[in-house]
Amino acid sequence: MTTDTQKEEWQLRVRLAECYHLISYFGWTEMIFNHISLRLPGEPRRYLVNAFGLNYDEISPENLLVVNADGQLVGDTEGKPNPAGFALHGAIHSARDDIHCIIHTHTSEVSAVAMKQAGFSYDNFYGAQLFGRVGYHAFEGITLYEEERPRMLESLGDKHVLVLRNHGVAVGESDVARAFFLLWTVQRAAEIQCHAGMLPGPDVPLSDTIRASCAKDAAWVLSSTSAADKMFDAAVRKMRKDVGPLWHGDNA
Numbered sequence: 001m002t003t004d005t006q007k008e009e010w011q012l013r014v015r016l017a018e019c020y021h022l023i024s025y026f027g028w029t030e031m032i033f034n035h036i037s038l039r040l041p042g043e044p045r046r047y048l049v050n051a052f053g054l055n056y057d058e059i060s061p062e063n064l065l066v067v068n069a070d071g072q073l074v075g076d077t078e079g080k081p082n083p084a085g086f087a088l089h090g091a092i093h094s095a096r097d098d099i100h101c102i103i104h105t106h107t108s109e110v111s112a113v114a115m116k117q118a119g120f121s122y123d124n125f126y127g128a129q130l131f132g133r134v135g136y137h138a139f140e141g142i143t144l145y146e147e148e149r150p151r152m153l154e155s156l157g158d159k160h161v162l163v164l165r166n167h168g169v170a171v172g173e174s175d176v177a178r179a180f181f182l183l184w185t186v187q188r189a190a191e192i193q194c195h196a197g198m199l200p201g202p203d204v205p206l207s208d209t210i211r212a213s214c215a216k217d218a219a220w221v222l223s224s225t226s227a228a229d230k231m232f233d234a235a236v237r238k239m240r241k242d243v244g245p246l247w248h249g250d251n252a
Contacts, residue, residue, distance in 0.1 A: 005041070005042070008041060009040055009041075010061065012038060012040065012048065012176075013048060013061035013062075013064055014061045014252075015038075015175075015176045015177075016036060016038045016048050016061075016064060016101075016176055017059050017060055017061045017064065017246070017247065018176075018232075018236050018246065019036055019101075019103070019176050019179075019180055019232075020036055020050060020056045020057075020059040021056065021057055021059065021236075021239060021246045022180065022232075022235055022236065022239060023036065023056055023103070023105070024055065024056035024057040025057075025235075025239045025242075025243065026187075027107075028105050028107050028183075028187065029055070029056045029105075030105070030106055031055070032052065032053055032054065032055060033082070034104050034105055034106070034168075035049055035050060035082065035089060035102075035104050036049070036050065036101070036102070036103045036104070036176075036179075037049045037086075037089040037093065037101065037102050038100060038101045038176060039093060039100040039101070040066065044068070045068065045069055045093070045094075046066050046067070046068060046074050047066070047067050047068070047069070047086075047089070047090075047093060048064045048065070048066060049064065049065055049067055049071075049081055049086075049089070050064065050065070050081075050082075051063055051064075051065050051077075051078075051079025051080065051081065052079070052080055052081055052082035053079070054079070057246075059247075060246075060247035060248070060250075061247070063079060065077055065079055065080075065081055067081055067086065068090075069086065069090040069093055069094045070086060070090055071086030071087075071089075071090055087143040087144055087145060087146070087148065087149065088102075088104060088143045088152065088164075088170060089102050089104070089170075090149075091149035091150075091152050091153055092152075092153070092156065092162075092170070092172055095153050096156075096172065098174060099160070099172035099173060099174070100173070100174055100175055101172065101173055101174070101175055101176045101178070101179040102170055102171070102172040102179065103170070103171050103172075103179050103180065103183050104168065104169070104170045105168055105169060105183065105187075106164075106167060106168025106169070107168075107187060107190070109187065109190035109191045109193075109194045110168055110169045110186065110187060110190045111167065111168055112190070112194055113163070113189075113190045113193055113194070114163050114164060114165055114166060114167055114168060114169065115165075115166055119134065119136055119163055120134055120163070120189055120190070120193065121189075121193045121196075121203070122206065122211045123203050123204065123205050123206050124189060124192040124193060124196065125192070126185050126186075126188040126189035126192060127189040127192070127193060128206055128210065128211045128214040128215065129185055129189070129214055129215055129217075129218035130161060130185065130186065130189055130215065130218075131208070131211035131212055131214065131215040132211075132212060132215055133159055133160060133161055133215055133219065134159060134161040134162075134163055135155045135156045135157050135159045135161065135162045135163070136155060136162075136163045136165060137151070137152050137155035137156070137162055137163065137164050137165060138151075138155075138165050139164065139165045139166040139167055143164075160172050160173060160182060161182065161186060169183075169186055171183045171186060173222070174223075175228075176232070177228040177229045177231070177232035177233075178222055178223070178228040180228070180231075180232050180235075181222060181227070181228035181231055181232065182222060184231075185218070236252075240252065
């Protein structure tokens, strides 16, 4: 491994570790469960993921594991990955060259929406940004089994958000910042939908024309501007101000 490659991998490790801490900071964790994975450059394909048993706020650049698309460890490390992780993550990474980072969560709000037959509402500001961008996959139990992979991929199609019915959500994007930005949009859409559902009276519906325009603009902002990087960096700065160093030796 060359010095430049080592430097690039370290930068990716830092970025991913920061993302784990952000998910914890915002309260979107599920104890030691769930995963965020990130593809490393080069071939054969390798991915960074958390060691099973660590809280998200215990993740550091050094203790991230390297696995292949089947979730098998690459190299000698003490930690082990959660086998449930790469039934989902490995399937998407293997099939989608445009997705390098995948975040899976099941917050209360997202899981509540995942239980509803209609799924996400596209009538609030954040939900409108997701119009036409969400796939839905029927619940088949805990995602452990190889045979479910093709059905998950069929459900996802060419989209970047996959609602796992009766379960949670997975979002995938080209890098960590964009995946986090997309997850934040999904989470806010779910929160507002849950709150609106508790208020009496009908919602104000949006037309499909307005929804489609909003979703197109949101996708453009995500893919073609630096907004995701700026947001991610700002969130990390705020988190470090509030909690201090994120791991031993964190001097950022």
